[in-house]
């Protein structure tokens with residue numbers, strides 16, 4: 001079998017069956033590093049302009065424009081300071097409880113690695 005070309009958005013990882021699987025990568029709105037999508041918190045902007053956090057890995061994804069942030073306080077702060085609004089094309093001020101909601105997600109994700 002020929003090796004597949006590696007797309008820029010993915011990295012190879014050992015899957016559950018020990019076969020190499022492609023993992024989609026997303027850029028953190030805080031530190032700008034790329035990480036596997038499943039390790040990041042997804043923030044989506046709904047059609048109504050509401051910001052929703054997606055459930056970690058698995059679960060149904062909200063539709064709409066999304067941005068990602070590492071499950072780390074520093075990244076969350078950086079993302080809230082600018083990157084997140086830009087990535088979501090969000091105008092106006094971010095909801096006041098967004099920081100708290102993001103930080104609440106950290107424990108669910110940080111053990112993934």
Ligand SMILES: [Zn+2]
Nearest residue numbers: 028031070075
């Ligand atoms: Zn980050």
